[in-house]
Amino acid sequence: MGDENATVTLMIDGHEVTVPEGTTILDAAKSIGIDIPVICYHEATTANGLCRVCVVDVDEGRLLQPACVATCQNGTQVSTRSARVERSRRTILEMLHSAVDLGQAPEIQSLLDEYQADRERFPGAERRTAPVRDDNPFYVRDYSQCVLCWRCVQVCAEDAQYTFALTFSERGFHTQISTAFDVPLPGSSCVFCGQCVGVCPTGALKPKIEWGLEQGWSWDQIREGTRRERKAPRRANGD
Ligand code: SF4
Ligand code: FES
Numbered sequence: 001m002g003d004e005n006a007t008v009t010l011m012i013d014g015h016e017v018t019v020p021e022g023t024t025i026l027d028a029a030k031s032i033g034i035d036i037p038v039i040c041y042h043e044a045t046t047a048n049g050l051c052r053v054c055v056v057d058v059d060e061g062r063l064l065q066p067a068c069v070a071t072c073q074n075g076t077q078v079s080t081r082s083a084r085v086e087r088s089r090r091t092i093l094e095m096l097h098s099a100v101d102l103g104q105a106p107e108i109q110s111l112l113d114e115y116q117a118d119r120e121r122f123p124g125a126e127r128r129t130a131p132v133r134d135d136n137p138f139y140v141r142d143y144s145q146c147v148l149c150w151r152c153v154q155v156c157a158e159d160a161q162y163t164f165a166l167t168f169s170e171r172g173f174h175t176q177i178s179t180a181f182d183v184p185l186p187g188s189s190c191v192f193c194g195q196c197v198g199v200c201p202t203g204a205l206k207p208k209i210e211w212g213l214e215q216g217w218s219w220d221q222i223r224e225g226t227r228r229e230r231k232a233p234r235r236a237n238g239d
Contacts, residue, residue, distance in 0.1 A: 008074040013081065017072075025067040025078055035088065036080050037111050039096075040149035041068040042141055042199050045159045050150055053092050053111070057082045064088055090115040098125035099173075101145045104203025108147070130176060135184035137226045138192045140211040143176050146204040152177060152196035165190035177204075 006021040012029050021030045024047065029036050038150035040051040047068040055064035057079040064085060072078075079085065093108070094117045102108050112119065130143035130198040148168075156166040165188045197205045212222045 008072050010072050010074065010076045012078045019072055021071075023072050025058075025065065025070050025072055026028040026054060027234065028072050029056075029078075029080055034080055035117040036067045037114075038068060039108060039111075039147060039201060042149075042151050042201075044199060045151050048150055048154075050148070051092065051096075053089050055085060055088050056080045057085050086115060090117050093117040095125075096147060096239065097124035099128050100147055100202075102147075102202065103146070104145060105201060107201060126173070128173070133184075134208075134211075134225075136186050136190075136192065137208060139197050139208055140206050141177075142204055142206070144204075145202045145222075146177060147202055148175060148177070149201060151199040151201070152205060155195040155199050156190075159192050160195050161191070163189050163191055163193070165194060185197060191224070211224065 003021075007018050008021050008023075009016060009018040011017075012025070012030070012032065013034055015032050017032050026036050026038070026041065026047075026048075027058050036054050036056065038051075039053045040049075041047050042056065049066040049069040052064075052066055054067040056067045058065045058070070058073070059076050067080070078232070084219065089111075093115055096102065097112060097117065097119055098121065102112075103156075111117075113227050127145070128144060130131070130146075132188075133141040133143070153166045153168070154161050155161060163210075165179055165185070166177055167180055169176050169182055179185060185192075197207060200206075209222055210227050212225055217225065
């Protein structure tokens with residue numbers, strides 16, 4: 001059995017830090033005021049190392065390590081802003097921007113600016129598009145804005161609600177968040193707790209009222225569109 005009081009000491013960006021064994025590099029860096037960018041990580045969900053924007057250099061190893069899941073190792077030297085790290089983060093952000101509508105993802109937009117990402121780097125890239133899902137009175141899903149961070153799936157499952165309404169469909173580039181068998185939300189196990197909307201870092205999940213206002217709905221249309229039994233008003237552009 002391991003010693004629960006055991007600590008490890010390492011250097012992060014030239015600063016010595018001692019943390020309990022098992023601490024992630026992300027948390028160790030944070031404890032000394034060094035911010036590492038994240039997208040898929042959220043403090044309310046289990047870190048899963050999906051987006052790779054948090055990568056750091058550990059002992060100039062062959063592979064960069066995702067700081068949200070990699071734990072601190074005694075005697076190592078970690079660099080959170082080496083040229084290799086910055087290039088990797090920039091490329092990830094550029095690829096994300098090339099495929100996903102990030103227009104309502106302010107934190108990711110800030111990262112694009114901070115890492116001087118070239119928003120035109122992949123001009124011919126295929127876009128991830130999806131029709132807006134408006135199938136319930138509470139919230140709307142627009143997966144053309146989804147970065148597949150998995151946070152919504154996690155809070156719907158063991159990290160919070162234990163409802164398991166959300167999962168994924170398809171594979172590879174066409175992977176998409178979905179209900180089981182892609183049934184409309186009212187026909188799934190969803191209890192409309194709203195936790196998925198709360199952790200979504202983009203505009204992919206949005207309260208129905210907010211979405212309706214963006215579409216130019218009147219208050220009467222909003223009242224109608226958010227009734228339990230309702231006919232969805234048409235979008236402002238007539239779709
Ligand atoms: S819908 Fe939002 S929370 Fe869910 S995977 Fe997509 S971006 Fe993440
Ligand atoms: S924040 Fe670490 S992999 Fe996404």
